Amino acid sequence: MTDLLTVEQHRERILAEVALLPAESVxxxxxxxxxxxxxxxAAHDLPGFDNSSMDGFAVRFADxxxxxAETPATLRVVAxxxxxxxxDPALAPGEAARIMTGAAVPADADAIVPFEDTAGGLxxxxxxxxxxxxxxxxxxxxxxxxxxxLTGATVLSPGERLGPLALAAAAAAGVDTLSVHRRPxxxxxxxxxxxxxxxxxPGRGQTPDSNATLLAALVGAADAxxxxxxxxxxxxxxxxxxxxxxxRADVVIFTGGVSAGAYEPVRLxxxxxIAFEKVAMQPGKPQAFGVLDDGRLVFGxxxxxxxxxxxxxxxxxxxxxxxxxxxxxxxxxxxxxxxESWSTPPGRRQYLPAAIDLVEGTVRPATAGGSGSxxxxxxxxxxxxxxxxxxxxxxxxxxxxxxxxxx
Ligand code: AMP
Ligand code: MG
Numbered sequence: 201m202t203d204l205l206t207v208e209q210h211r212e213r214i215l216a217e218v219a220l221l222p223a224e225s226v227x228x229x230x231x232x233x234x235x236x237x238x239x240x241x242a243a244h245d246l247p248g249f250d251n252s253s254m255d256g257f258a259v260r261f262a263d264x265x266x267x268x269a270e271t272p273a274t275l276r277v278v279a280x281x282x283x284x285x286x287x288d289p290a291l292a293p294g295e296a297a298r299i300m301t302g303a304a305v306p307a308d309a310d311a312i313v314p315f316e317d318t319a320g321g322l323x324x325x326x327x328x329x330x331x332x333x334x335x336x337x338x339x340x341x342x343x344x345x346x347x348x349x350l351t352g353a354t355v356l357s358p359g360e361r362l363g364p365l366a367l368a369a370a371a372a373a374g375v376d377t378l379s380v381h382r383r384p385x386x387x388x389x390x391x392x393x394x395x396x397x398x399x400x401x402p403g404r405g406q407t408p409d410s411n412a413t414l415l416a417a418l419v420g421a422a423d424a425x426x427x428x429x430x431x432x433x434x435x436x437x438x439x440x441x442x443x444x445x446x447x448r449a450d451v452v453i454f455t456g457g458v459s460a461g462a463y464e465p466v467r468l469x470x471x472x473x474i475a476f477e478k479v480a481m482q483p484g485k486p487q488a489f490g491v492l493d494d495g496r497l498v499f500g501x502x503x504x505x506x507x508x509x510x511x512x513x514x515x516x517x518x519x520x521x522x523x524x525x526x527x528x529x530x531x532x533x534x535x536x537x538x539x540e541s542w543s544t545p546p547g548r549r550q551y552l553p554a555a556i557d558l559v560e561g562t563v564r565p566a567t568a569g570g571s572g573s574x575x576x577x578x579x580x581x582x583x584x585x586x587x588x589x590x591x592x593x594x595x596x597x598x599x600x601x602x603x604x605x606x607x
Pocket of ligand 1: 390391392394395407408409410411412455456457458459461501502503504505574576
């Protein structure tokens, strides 16, 4: 067993070869899923001015201090402040301004009385107002300038993925152009003379090519672009032909043809250019990886569909995210309790397609058929991969496991 690489050893060799893709400028609208190359700094204070968090009245706190239903405070309403107004009306003692949520608080006011704490609410709002309950103190219901972020403060950091919340934060901070890394371009190539296009009735000995569909979708979900999807038979010449068609790609992913059979086109075509390894994992033991002279990263994944799904998560996805400059390149894990028992291969770390219950905190095999790496249709039931350490040979009910979540 000593000739097996650990998962970490193989992964480190891969990540050591990743060169960050260049940065480019994009607008907010085109930035979803991109990775920040430079920090986003607030262009202005947010909020930009003290403003009301309630519909009501801007008052001088001293005028309403102690007001209650028995001893209301009566104020003259001298201004009306809708959201968006630039007005800053002067308020003398005994005066108030009607104010709507988000409107700038007059410089002379130091608290807001919401409509619900007055006698007439909105109805009596433009002549006089009777305050039936005093605000809790100076500053009540005022959102202070800079309370969210200050000019020049870091709102988003390099390496962050620009999802909806991050993009909204940039917009709120007054930034409309972002420096992001280029998306990786990926070629996906299935190998196998037995493969037919999905939807084609397979003859004896044939099987639908599901890996190409799987990988194209996984690549997109990793915020990378598909450059080419292709399928070649078990002929090494086909491997070089497809590499010649995929010159724009940053990454080429082959499936199948890397192990010990007689007709292994990826191994036969590329063994002088990339490394063929055995990794102590199940599924996914045969793995190939290397860098071509032109800088393209080449992955050779074993052909079984479950092996492809696992190998992508463990090796390819982290590389695709690292190429984009992503800080977090790993999936999230949960520590869950096994609700069924199963056996695992000795000496290899198992990644078992699993069903999970995050409320109960439990994990179980997704398929009754155990861990067969050919179970392409059953794979759809997996929500996670349960990771069983190499030294464990049986998972028992109640055992605690690290589980990789695949949303
Ligand atoms: P290989 O790694 O080429 O020996 O393939 C291992 C197993 O995976 C064989 O049973 C293949 O038929 C199957 N297989 C290989 N490529 C694909 C594919 N693209 N889609 C579905 N099954 C595949
Ligand atoms: Mg094959």
